[in-house]
Amino acid sequence: MIGGLATGPLSERKATCRAGSNIAFIKYWGVAEVATGQAGDQPPVHGEGLNIPLNNSISMTLAEAHTTTTVAWEDSVNLPEDTVAIDGVQLKGSAAERVVAHLDRLRALAGVSDNARVVSLNNFPMASGIASSASGFAALTVAGAAALGLRLDATRLSAVARQGSGSASRSLFGGFVEWERGWGRGESERESGGAPLLRLDSALLDSRSVAHQMYDERHWALRDVIAIVSAGAKRVSSSSGHRLAATSPLNAARTERVGAWLEIVRRAVGERDISLLGPVLEADALAMHGVMMTSEPSLLYWQPGTLEVLHAARAWREEGLPVYFTIDAGPNVHLICEADAAAEVEWRVSALPAVRRVLTSGPGAGPELLDGHLF
């Protein structure tokens, strides 16, 4: 699908993409310090705009939690400024600025100064632990680039999407995906504990920090049973939180351990071994929340319902049901199990008092350009 994105008529300058969210088995939390100039030119800055992660991460793209986005480019006479509507609401303030900054990247790549009309729909609640920014920036990147006629392969699109939202780099691929931190592949992940300096010559298309597909969506019938315990918006967005990771005394210890966990998860996914995957899934989620809670300021994303689901999942596992949890930067709990256990997990989790809604997804395909548009 992505290979065909450059074939649309340039005259129309409008495209629509649907991209799946993803659930990380090894988490992305914290950005590395990045030097964008020559050595000595400038002080190192946190790679916020570049979103170079402290560690590799591994995720499953979700079939059933996705964002559909239409982007139409128009000249500034017809459209004096970018307009962005998500789920029927016109974005304003910092949320709008973040999308406009991403449209700037696409404008710079295409060498145009046109404005964009962006309309986006999520099929799941935003800002509550399901990565709407992952699917959102993936869909925005693919639709925006396609509407501009940009000829970019999925890897380059992954690099561009990453700069809008780190985890969006993974949503450029279907199935099971690893996002490479992105410097010297020969280097061990163990060296990522601190905040290393990177040198990026051309930030926009530099494809050192990009995702790749490990296995496609048919590899393993895994399920993410998402227990939504609160649909409220987060008080601290994860994009702000990434800048805080380095303030936690536990951060370096987590990223140091991630190297060993990545190896286990690669093997577990390769061998489709839930009992190998599960404990690491839980350990890294808990380690990431340990880092969040001890950053300055402290980020406490969990709600009472979060704990209710965590304890329930562990109790069910003791009863023989093979289910493991992970938690993104929000209160909701993702219960990971194989397809044959999913109905039982759904049934049990729906009965918990704190659970307001349950959404189940298997692994999904990569972004798809659609014929129809949202406007």
Place this chain on the structure above:
Amino acid sequence: MIGGLATGPLSERKATCRAGSNIAFIKYWGVAEVATGQAGDQPPVHGEGLNIPLNNSISMTLAEAHTTTTVAWEDSVNLPEDTVAIDGVQLKGSAAERVVAHLDRLRALAGVSDNARVVSLNNFPMASGIASSASGFAALTVAGAAALGLRLDATRLSAVARQGSGSASRSLFGGFVEWERGWGRGESERESGGAPLLRLDSALLDSRSVAHQMYDERHWALRDVIAIVSAGAKRVSSSSGHRLAATSPLNAARTERVGAWLEIVRRAVGERDISLLGPVLEADALAMHGVMMTSEPSLLYWQPGTLEVLHAARAWREEGLPVYFTIDAGPNVHLICEADAAAEVEWRVSALPAVRRVLTSGPGAGPELLDGHLF
């Protein structure tokens, strides 16, 4: 009071002590590896029985949460084995063994082989995040030693109590107390990150790892408003948990940071500065629970009600109420504030749906030998 413990008539061989629990501002979590023999004699072992901590800790002894314990020693004809009743229940199994092991320490010190009848009462729920083992082993040590006529000062008693339960070493003193980890005082706490080897020549009375009083109970009218969200017993006792600390990838990072936190807490207590104390109080509690959650097996002491209280406390603080939380190895939340805010904190916390009971305590005195006995 403790100075007088050796003056009771030896013939009676019965004594009763009331000791306060304590709430740690910097936590004790994890025991160091300890070599008890000569170098090369034996492999290093975790200092479980010795309870040499990975880091110094600082606590406030509680006036209103205490244990009263009567110990009577009798010869083996009259009393064929130790009997231990806590809150009206005869102890059996590992709980009884732990008390018997402590009675063995007292027997060894006194050079006797008599058995003990122990009756103990807590005025708060056991095993739910209020340190019943701290007040319990402090009271047992003082009463047991007094009944044997042992002439031991509070520092020596602190060393003995520590071997029953690490945090009991702090309950040997009133007010604000620091428990020294216990090797080379010139060494920095930063070196305690790993699992250092210690050499203890005479474990029972070695007083390198003991508590001392920083300030007495009149120094600062601080309050611990304890929100009891669950009175259920813990699934994993903290004494087992201490052995697991080293399995967490975050443990060394926490103990490394504790050095800096100790300095802040010493200064905050000295200057009676709640706004200096509070953030460190929360950070170390969250760091400790981060270590617990990521140990193998993972220890998740929090319950849904725990999160309800944590979020409420932070919301109240944003409204201007100076209150900070800490959490021991259990689900309950200790809200720390100054006396003039305590009524407001009590009122608000009592209104939270998850809170079953509220217990408030100021700083209390050290252990007291009582004239009356429980039997």
